[in-house]
Structure formats: structure tokens, C-alpha cells
Amino acid sequence: MGLRRELDKFFSSDASGGIFLILATVMALIIANSSLGPAYDEWLHTYLKISFGESELKNSLLHWINDGLMAVFFFLVGLELKYELIEGKLKNPADVLMPGVAAIAGMACPAIVYVSLNLGNSATLGGWAIPAATDIAFALGVLALVGPKVPSSLKIFLLTLAILDDMGAIVVIALFYTADLQVDYLFLSLIPLAGMYIQLRRKAHRVAPTLLMGLVLWFFVLKSGVHATLAGVLTAFFIPIKDRYGKSPLHALEHGLSPYVLFFIVPLFAFGNAGVNLTGLTFADLLDPLALGIAGGLVVGKQVGVFGVVWLMVKTGVARMPKGANWGHIYGIACLAGIGFTMSLFIGTLSFSDAALMNSVRLGVLTGSAISAVVGFVVLRIASRDGDPAEGQEDEAEGAAQAA
Template sequence: MLLRAIDRFFSHEASGGILLGLSAIAALIVANSALQPSYDWLLNLPFAVTLGGEGLEKPLILWINDGLMAVFFFLIGLELKREILEGKLKNPRDVILPGLAAVGGMAVPARVYRFFNWGNPDTIGGWAIPAATDIAFALGVLALVGSRVPAALKVFLLTLAILDDLGAIVIIALFYTAELKVDYLFLSLLPLGAMLWLNLKGSHRMAPILLLGVVLWVLVLKSGVHATLAGVITAFLIPLKDKWGKSPLHALEHGLSPYVLFFIVPVFAFANAGVSLAGIELGDMLAPLPLGIALGLILGKQIGVFGATWATVKLGFAQLPHGVTWAHIYGLSCLAGIGFTMSLFIGSLSFADPELMNAVRLGVLSGSLISGVVGFAVLRMSATAQEEEAVPAE
């Protein structure tokens, strides 16, 4: 009976978001308890992989953020390639509305953040933090509303979130690259070329490509470009069809998804959501850094996603999906303000100072929580209103 209940939980659409939320709560509890020194010690524990005196040595938190998150981005890359070749992104007409909504949902939050942090060289670099949307959390909250929202709304949110992730990948590549070491970049062309050759020949063995992807990850990390991009590049070089007509891409995506959703993302959340509340007052929440992030997620996402959608429809470039109302779009715009995983990740790239990262966590957690609650309430009320309208008068 217990095993059946566990199986039902992990097969539910909201399970990933729930587990993510529980991991964040656990991090908050640990970071504000007697276990806090042990939590910090564990995250800063050095871990090294060396050969002949050469290799990598990083604290555990960076192995999580650079290593495990590369696997997370590898899965995103697989999803993006599949959607582009045979899914929601294949037909350009279907991309116009969620695509412009995604652009608005990234541009306006960044502008809100910059408004509050303008002129502060210590914090202005975090402008991309509120531009992100957490797919697992947003879809999890939408799943909690149930079947009372139209299926087209889930497709719209999923497409928007996928394009948002693509935008985040571009931002990381362009704006969060450290000092370049060109020699390592040139060396990275070797595994890249080998993976491309295996892709073109339709190789059905994935182990060689994955091993070359690990080599690419190391070289990209050493070059100064953020290593998670190696995950995306490797994913795009996984063949959709091999020479036998089977799909390595589908098999990898299907096999990897549970590990990412139920292990990697919760581990990342536990390692990065541990904000210390000791000595924090209301005035700390109103500081430019956390306030810019929180309002970017709450107001910026609502204005950006809803405004871009409204303008696109009113100008005649696209139509609302079947069965989707403006109330649904507003609720979805609120859910897009759940930044969490991606926002915390971009925050870790933006700031190395522990105090600034604590402020980032405050802004991301508060902004994401408010966005999720408001989005859930709006979608629940809109669904209830539609059900009442559908009941015939006696």
C-alpha cells in the first residue's frame, strides 16, 4: 500500500514541484537551526579529481552548480532539440505567441531589477536573475489546479518556459563568461568534432558521445565559459534517429528525466536555498537587490508576459489558444514569476559574496512564493467561474 502511494506520488504531474518545494523548505530549516555550521561545512567541503597533478578541485557547492546543473542543462538541451525537430517549436506559427510572451517575460523583469539597482556597480550585474522561469515549479502549481484549466494552457506555459530556458542559456553564454582561455577553447573543438561525426553517422551507441561530452565539459570549464553550456551542446549532438531508425534522444530524455526531476534539481535547491534569516528585518527585504528581484518576478513577469500576449493578440499577429481566456493568461503570467531554480542559478553566477547571495535568496524565494500563490488563486477562481457559468439555470 505504501509502495503504491509512493508510485502514485512520483507519477503525478505536481510531484517534481512538490519535491522541489520540500527541498527548499528543508534548506531554510537547516540554515536557521543548530545544523547551520554543518550545512556550510558540507557545501564548502573541497573535492578534487586529479591526474598527474592536473585536474579539478572545487568545493561541493560548485560541483553541484557546475557539474550536476550541466546534466540539468543537458536534459533541457534534449527537450529543446526534440521540440524544435518534431514538437511544439516545429511550426513557427505556434511559437509566435508564447515566444513573444517569453521575450516580454524576460525583458520587463530585467528592467524592473535595473530600475532599483541602477548606479550600484556591486549589484547591477544581477539583472538577469528575475528573468528566469522554473518549469518544474510552474507546471507543478498548474497541475495542482487540475483538469479545470484548458489543456492548451499547459502547452502554452510549457512552450513559454522552454523558450525562457533557451533565453537563459543565451544570457549565460553572452554575459556570464569569465576570462577566456583560448587554448582550452581550441582543445574543446576536438571532442566537439568527434561528437559531430558520431551524430552525422547516426551512431546508436551513446556511451562514446557522453564520454566526449564529459571531456567537453572539463575543457569548457577550464576555458572560462560556463560549463553548463557543454551540457546543452552535447544534447544537441545526440542523434534524433540512429542508423537503425531508433531514437537515442528519446531514450536518453526518458531515462534521464526522473533523475534530474527527483534528484538533481532537489539537491540543487537544498544546496542553494538555505537563506539565513538571523538578524534580518523588514528593511533588509526592501534593499535594492532583494526588492529588485522580488518585484521583477512578481510585477515584471506579470506585465511582461501578459502585456506581450495582449499586444500580440490585439495587433492580430496571433490568437489565444482554444479555450484559454484572459484570466487564464493572467494566472499563467503570475506562474511565470516562479523563478527559483534558474533564478538561484543565475544568482550564483552573478555574485560570489555570501551576503549578496543571501539577499538573492531572499528576493527569489519571496518573489517566487508570492507569484505561485497568486497564480494558483487566479487560475482556481477562473476555473470556478467557468464551471458556474456552465451550470444551466433552473
Template sequence: MSLGTALNRFFKHDAAGGIVLMGAAALAFIVANSSLSGGYHSALNTYLAVTLDGEGLQKPLILWINDGLMAIFFFLIGLELKREMLEGKLKNPRDVLLPGAAAVGGMIAPALIFLLFNWGNAETIHGWAIPAATDIAFAVGVLALLGTRAPAALKIFLLTLAILDDLGAIIIIALFYTAELKIDYLWLSLIPLAGLWWCHYKKIHRIAPIILLGVVLWFLVLKSGVHATLAGVITAFFVPLKDRFGKSPLHALEHALSPYVFFLIVPIFAFSNAGVVLSGLGLEDLVSALPLGIALGLYIGKMIGVFGVTWLLVKLGTATLPSGVTWQHIFGVACLAGIGFTMSLFIGGLSFGEGALMNEVRVGVLGGSLLSAVTGYLVLYTAGSKVAKPVAAE
């Protein structure tokens, strides 16, 4: 087998995105604790400016990545959400009930555990949403490593849960992580919004006008104080599912964009944000309220929230487990939901910016995500050898 064929097979595998993401995070950790550390942090804090007659944007590279590149990541999530709502897993409300309720439980329980450790600490309490998110690429990647040992219905359950979890994270960012509002820019943002609506109404088949209007919207939303990544989601919802020729701009764009997001943008984000600096980090820092609240929120909170709500709904007769899925499978997925990584680091950056607290955030996110991944894999590996029987509501 040639190298090109092997690489092509690797990148088509469901686990590829998670593996590349882990590699980028590991590389960040190595570089941040090597002789290259100074250059690494200096490069991330280098200011880049795009201005016209003194007006425009001037930000360090790390914020161009987190506010700019991640807007493309959220754009892809928006495309996926719209597709699933119109013709996929989120179309039938009955199919959404169980994973949807599990996603809500899996956001509330981690936040409560975080608050339990950080209540009364004004410096850290606003990071309560950090352990509430699930990383789709990582979680699905770990599940894919199990191959046929995991039922197909379990992957659908996890995907639906993770998609709804991302939707919840988007809502949280919009409501709780918005800076001081500049209303004039919000009013101006109505202009590209009107253009996007017109493109959708006319079912145009060209993507370029939508992307251009989305970039203008991103700039105005960023200047308004609302987090700019939300512009990516909003733009995605105006991409037509079907154009006037019967083709699908949404499908085409999602298919074209996915490799660049999962194999370039998200790894760049991971490399830029996962560099935990061990120098000066003592045992007391590892078990302080912030990293401990995040790690246990991801590891224990997701288990309790996802599994507990699923168990309650089935026992109440409100829902049934998917065909071929056992309670051990559900517990394994509840563990995998604790892999927060991308979204957790992103919300951590919104909460604390850079500095000592962000380093503690990285410790908590990486620790909790790693424990969740290993536990979830082991639980599902042993469950996969059993004959699964459908579990009906009692």
C-alpha cells in the same frame, strides 16, 4: 493501496517535481537556521579535487553541484529543446509566435524592474538577469495541481513559454556570465565537438560515446572560463533523434534521465542553494535594492511582460489565444512565469557567488517565486470554473 503503489502514482503526477523541489527548499531553510547550520555550510564549502599529476579540478562541493550536476540539468533541457524543435511545440513557427514573444517580454520586463532598483549600484547591477528566468518544474507543478480546471492548451502555452525562457537564460549565461576566456582550452574543445558531430552524422545508437565526449567537452569548457553548463546543452543537440536502426536515442535518454534530474539533481541543487540565513537579517535587508528588485521583477515584471506582450499581439491581430483559453488564464500563467527558483538561484550564484549578497538573492527569489505561485494558483483556480471561449484577433 500499498506504499509502493502510492509512491509510484505520486512520482508520475505532473506536480510531483514541483512538490519535491518545494520540500528540498523548505528543508534547506530549516537546516540553515538550526543548530545544523554550521555543518550545512561547512559541508557545502568542503573542497573536492580530481587531479592527475597536479592538473585537474579543485572546487568546493557547492560548485561541483552548480557546475557539475547542473550541467546534467542543462543537458536534459537541451534534449527537450531539440525534440520540441524537430517534432514538438517548437516545430511550427506559428505555434511558437505567441508564447515566444511572451517569453521575450517576460525576460525584458523583470530585468528592467531590477535595473530600476539597482541602477548606479556597481555591486549589485550585474544581477539584472536573476528575475528573468522561469522554473519549468515549479510552474508546471502548480498548474498540474489545478487538474482539469486549466485547459490543456494552457499547459502547452506555459510549457512552450518556459522552454523558450530557458533557451533565453542559456543565451544570457553564455553572453554575460562568462569569466576570463582561456582560448587554448576553447581550441581543445573542438576535438570532442568533432567527435560529437561524427556520432550525430553516423546516427550511432550507442549513448556511451556521446556521454564520454560530453564529459570531456564539459571539462574543457569549464577550464576555458565559459560556464560549463553550456556544454550540457551543446552535447544534447548532438544526440540523434533517430539512429540508423530507426530508434530514438534522444527519446530514450530523455525518458531515462528525467526522473533523476527532477527528483534528485534539482532537489540537491535546491537544498544546496536555498538556505536563507535569517540570523542578522533585518527589515532594511529585506527591502534593500537587491532582494526587492528580484522579488518585484519576478512578481510584477513577469506579469507585465508575459501578459502585456500577449495582449498586444492579439489586439494587433498578429496572433490569437489558444482554443479555450481566456484572458484570466493568460494572466494566471503570467503570474506562474514569475516562479524563478532554480534558474534564478543559479544565475544569482553566477552573479554573486556565496556571502551576504547571495543570501539577499535567496530572499528575493524565494519571496517573488512564492508570491507568484500563490497568485497564479488563485487566479487560475477561479478562472477554471468559467466557460472558456476562443478569443480571436480583432
């Protein structure tokens, strides 16, 4: 019973998802640089085919992970976004102002750093959005590892910033990473959308019909040229927060789906996409404009964007510092925002198909994310040394009471 209690405690903690990501990444790096490397690469490029009458989907296993399973990840992101917009942290515009502006600056500054280093290279310039992303699970996991002395207001600030960052990433994917449009499939996608809308208006208790229509929508969106993961976000917004009986299908789905996403889908994505081949790697490879632009964007761009905006807004009186936080805490959070990892790797797969370029992308993402995580952890530990754990617990109890 003691072991089971400890396991339940571990899997319910914020740090657990980040730990699984780290383990999956380390495994990918070890395997990719061992004698199993060729088998690893061959496994990822094994083709799987599904036929629907005259239509068929034939993609490598890696593409099924990136286009299929990651649609489930974005579905969960969509569920969280809908809840936060209607009932949660994004409901009150005043609470969103500072993390919202910080999120915008935290996307713009890394992109500027990347573009400044790749301006003369048309082959790599399209990867400007790679360092703009933040990995929620990884960033919150590192924050949880710092300990109980961190003010709970920082977790809320980081979570809000990361959620808004994800919203920005979704918009970027929709606008800038869409292939040649097949308009006929876009029109067909209106059929499942209409069906899901009817279900939402009826406040239907059963969500299975909506999920089935979401699967049809995913197929039509994939065939249309728009990235299929966006179908996951759209489907999530048609899941009712409250059904006709007063129950919450959205909360039930979010609660049931989270473990599969955090402990299977996202680690599997990391395992499939983080395998950097380090053979013959030198320091000069890290100075390549593509890798350096990504790493520099995540480390320098995020810190300048997030910390700079918060400092400016607090000093001008536009916003107030999060409760119990000091400038060391804010700088540490700005560093954690530079953990791009999952989202950065994902946008990297949309940006480049060339294996050599993708190896540079992985190198830049892993380097930038690792530096951001380590520096953020150290800074937050130092900034929280004199903190009072009881204050964080009181804040959490207050937040739970307000939520109830």
C-alpha cells in the same frame, strides 16, 4: 500493489517535481536557521579534488553541484530543446509566435525592473538577469495542482514559454557570465565536438561514446572560463533523435534521465542554494534594492511582460487566445512565469560570490517565486471554476493523437 500504483501515479505527475523542490527548499531553510546551520555551511564548502595528470579540479561541494550536476540538468534541457525544435512544439513558427514574444518580454521587463532599482550600484547591477528566468518544473507543478479544469492549451503555452525562456537564459549565461577566456582550452574543446559530430552523422545507436566525449568537453569548457553547464546543452544536441535502426536514443535518454534530474539533482541544487539565514532579518532587508529588484522583477516584471504582450497580440489580431482560455487564465500563467526559483538561483550564483549578497539573492528569489506561485494558483483556480474537465481531457487526447 495499491501503494505502488499510487506512488507511480505521483511520480509521473507534473506536480511531483515541484513538490520535491518545495520540500528541499523548506529543509534548507529549516537547517540553515537551526543549530545545524554551521554544519550545513561547512558541508557545502567542503573541498573535493580530482586530478588529471598535471591538471586538477578542486572546488567546494556547492561548486560541484552548481557546475557539475547542473550540467546534467542543462543536458536534459538540451534534449528537450532539440526535440521541440525538430519534432515538437517549436517546429511550427506560427505556434511559437505568441509564447516566443511573451518569453522575450517576460525576460526583458523583469530585467528593467531590477536595473531601475539597482542603477546606481555597480556591485549589484550585474544581477540583472536573475529575475528573467522561469523554473519549468515548479511552474508546471503549480499548474498541475490547480486541477483538471484548466485548459490543456495553457499547459502547452506555459511549457513553450518556459522552454524559450530557458533558451534565452542559456544565451545570457554564454554571453554575459563568462570569465576570462582560456583560448587554448576552447580550441581543445573542438576535438570532442568533432567526435560527437561524427557520431551524429553516423546515426550511431550507442550513445556512450558521445556521453564520454561530452564529459571531456565539460572539462575543457570549465577550464576555458565559459560556464561548464553549456557543455551539457551542446552535448545534448549531438544525441540523435533517430538512429540507423529507427530507434530514438534521445527519447530513451530523456526518459531515463528525467527522474534523476527532477527528484535528485534539482532538489539537491535547491537544498544547497536556498538556505537563507533569517537571523535578524527585518522587513527592511526585503526592501534592499538587490532583493526587491529580484522579487519585483519576478512578480511585477513577469506579469507585465507576459500578460501585456499576450493582450496586445490578441487585441491587434496578431495571435489568437489559447483554446478554451480566458483572460484570468492568461494572467494566472503570467504569474506562474514569475516562479524563477532554480534558474534564478543558478544565475544568482554566477552573478555574486559575496555571501551577504547571495543571502539577499536567495531572499529575493524565494519571496518573488512564492508570491508568484500563490497568486498564480489562486487566480487560475478562480478562472477555472466554471471550466469543463472533459474539455481538457479531449484536448489532451487530441494532442496525444497528433503526437502519435
